Amino acid sequence: MKIQVKYVVVLSTLLFSLVARTQEASPGSSTQAPTAQTQAPLYQQYYTVNEAETEKVTVPTKKATFSMAADLSPEHLLQSAQVVVVNLLKWLLHDEPLSIPQEKYLRKLHFGRWINDPTDDTCMNTRARVLVRDSQVDVTYRGPRQCSVEAGKWQDPYAGQEVTEAKAIQIDHMVPLKNAYLSGAWEWDYKTRCLYANYMNFKPHLVSSGAHENMSKSDKGPEGYLPPNENFRCEYIRNWVAVKAIWHLRMNPVEVQAIYDAVKQYNCNLNSFKMSLDGLAKQREFIEANLNFCIVNKR
Known part of the structure; x- marks a missing residue:
């Protein structure tokens, strides 16, 4: 996933007059409009998180710092450490077209299904494991084998509502x-995409959400969907960019504009958008070490 970088764009100096520019055909092609296979505008530019520009921040040593920067308030500074972080709101602008998939997206073909991990000594698949992880009480199961979750207590962060029936919960990527x-991700091999679909090493990657909100979100980015629970919107945006950073995923200009607007509108804490460089590396090391997860467990 090597990417040619044209120049750097920093959030504080962005002039977001950029609007997604599309064309009806790529250079050198016919004048026909894009086919349904592209499923997206032909953006002439895209963004990625700028990992080359880092900074040191002081964080408390008693709190985990592998994912997001911890509380930086003065009362924590007596027991603290210097951590090198990447600012998820500093981006690289790539002045080249965003690549277009060669195949129409199909969930099962390209990402597979929920996988049952035999190493956890249960018959639960990823969906069930996330439900158990996120329930605020001990779950109950359907059937004596305890493969499928029936009930529990979940807080849908998108709607800000409590849900007690598992059938009313969907696992949102x-x-x-x-x-x-x-x-x-269309450029990845199948095993990488399947791992992405079942990834539990970064908790915000998979979210127990109410079915209504998950369906409302569908495949939309921040430009098309933000949770109705406004208290969760800053965290939602932060988690969105963190996932994109971990997996080297690209952001189109309209998406970036929406992220910028949300951070400004909801006065998000900019410190929460700092991710430790070591934590970012550990996520990617885990991904590399588990690329055969779906292949080994496919059955």
């Missing part, structure tokens, strides 16, 4: 599979 596919 923070960056939806189709969005990931169009953002670069």
Whole structure:
């Protein structure tokens, strides 16, 4: 996933007059409009998180710092450490067309299904494991084998509502599979995409959400969907960009504009958008070490 970088764009100096520019055909092609296979405008530019520009921040040593920067308030500074972080709101602008998939997106073909991990000594698939992880109480199961979750207590962060029936919960991919596919995952092999679909090493990657909100979101980016629970919107945007950074996924100009607007409108804490460089590396190391997860467990 090597990317040619044209120049750097920093959030604080962005002039977001950029609007997604589309064309009816790529250079050198016929004048016919794009086919349904592209499933996306032909953006002439795209963005990625600028990992080359880092900074040191002081964080408390008693709190985990592998994902997001911790509380930086003065009372924590007596027991603290310097951590090198990447600012998820500093982006690289790539002045070249966003690549277009060669195949029409199909969930099962390109990302597979929920996988049952035999190493956890249960018959639960990824969906069930996320439901158990996120329930605020011990779950109950359907049937004596305890493969499928029936009830529990979940807080839908999108709607800000409590849900107690598992059938009313859907597991949302923070960056939806189709969005990931169009953002670069179409270039991956199947085993990488299947791992992405079942990835539990970064908790915000998979979200227990109410069925209504998950269907409302569908495959939309922040330009088309933000949770109705406004108290969760900053965290939602942060998690969105974090997933894109971990997996080297690209962001189109309209998506970036929406992220910028949301951060400004909801006065998001900019410190929460800082991710430790070590944590980012550990996520990618885990991905590399588990690329055969779906192949080994396919049955």
